[in-house]
Amino acid sequence: MDFMKLTELMGDLEEEAVLEMMNEVMADGGSQVSEAMRACQEGMNIVGDRFEAQEYFVSDLIFAGSLMSEAMDIIRPALLKKSEGNYGKMILCTVEGDLHDIGKNIVKSMLEASGFTVIDLGIDVKPEAILQTAKDEGIKIIALSGVLTLAINAMKKTVKAFKDSDIADDVKIIIGGAPVSAEVAQIVGADAWAINPNDTIKICKAWASA
Ligand code: B12
Incomplete structure (x- = not known):
């Protein structure tokens, strides 16, 4: 999996391609789910930088937020390590x-x-x-x-x-x-x-x- 590509696609707000890659991450049960989360977060940093540079606007931040949420929803099951404890x-x-x-x-x-x-x-x-x-x-x-x-x-x-x-x-x-x-x-x-x-x-x- 090319995580730098995922970061780039996230920064470019390429919804379809991002979600496709997230589904690919889950294909083996999600062994690289932490790397995928990190790549998405780095993509959000690109969005933030472009917002600061006034290349992106508040509407792009809103879209980025919903894309990030959608991406996280796909990998969430693999992200969660179930524990027996009650804390x-x-x-x-x-x-x-x-x-x-x-x-x-x-x-x-x-x-x-x-x-x-x-x-x-x-x-x-x-x-x-x-x-x-x-x-x-x-x-x-x-x-x-x-x-x-x-x-x-x-x-x-x-x-x-x-x-x-x-x-x-x-x-x-x-x-x-x-x-x-x-x-x-x-x-x-x-x-x-x-x-x-x-x-x-x-x-x-x-x-x-x-
Ligand atoms: C999406 C987004 C939005 C969306 C948020 C949607 C939502 N439902 O959350 C919307 C459109 C609402 C938004 C609004 C604004 N935003 Co905004 N936004 C972002 C963006 C692009 C991504 C944030 C994100 O979700 N990251 C992904 C998540 C997973 O990362 P995270 O929050 O850091 O969480 C991780 C860790 O920090 C940690 N963590 C988080 N919480 C906790 C809690 C505990 C206890 C622990 C241990 C760990 C932990 O775990 C998480 C997983 O690893 C960031 C850029 C960026 N670099 O992040 C800007 C950014 C945060 N926004 C910014 C700004 C300026 C704004 C606005 C002021 C814009 C405006 N002019 O209106 C408003 C402020 C509204 C407000 N009062 O809060 C700036 C903040 C600058 C600053 N230093 O204060 C940023 C950095 C962009 C930038 N570079 O300019 N934004």
Whole structure:
């Protein structure tokens, strides 16, 4: 499989050819599904670069979003490693001001397949709403997603809301998404950070088992 070609086709928003390649990836049961996901994500970076260069417009971003979702739907069954465990409930959402949810939805599917019951609060979620749900449902693990640079500030606000609350000692918060790094995690005050959904699963499982 030529993954550079897949990245290129994704960047060019060639829907038919992209979906054909995704189906090819699944032909052997999906042994190269992680490589395919990475290639698609790199294609989204090309879309982003062209948007910044004003070669693409918001309508292209919208189309890219639905193409990425369609592509992920094809490989999703192979992406999910079923686990027998039951790790309880956790919250996942995209933070306030950010409407991007494709990455969040991938992380959600993978967490669910790993044995978590994910309460998905959706996109553009205010800190108060996350805190209230955590209190109402007795949640101890919160995963925050963000793709925009401004999501960093919203994550910081969310972590602060928890730190200032009476459940501060009971809750662990992990942040993830494109702008997240060790440095960002420190600024935000999160307990952990990840870009790779598999790392997220490992961290959340360790927290749930503690
Ligand atoms: C598709 C897209 C959209 C779609 C989103 C559709 C949807 N349902 O999500 C729409 C059209 C809505 C959109 C809107 C906008 N977008 Co946009 N968008 C994109 C694009 C092209 C792809 C995003 C994507 O889905 N990537 C694929 C997914 C799979 O990757 P991911 O989100 O990073 O997720 C992975 C990891 O990060 C991680 N992960 C994700 N979440 C989590 C959570 C946890 C806990 C963990 C551990 C891991 C994790 O796992 C995932 C799988 O590996 C990006 C370009 C890019 N480089 O990504 C721009 C991009 C993010 N958008 C951008 C911009 C500017 C906008 C707009 C402001 C445009 C405008 N003028 O209106 C608006 C903002 C709306 C808002 N308030 O949020 C900029 C952001 C710049 C910045 N640094 O802030 C980008 C980078 C493009 C660019 N280069 O300019 N966008």
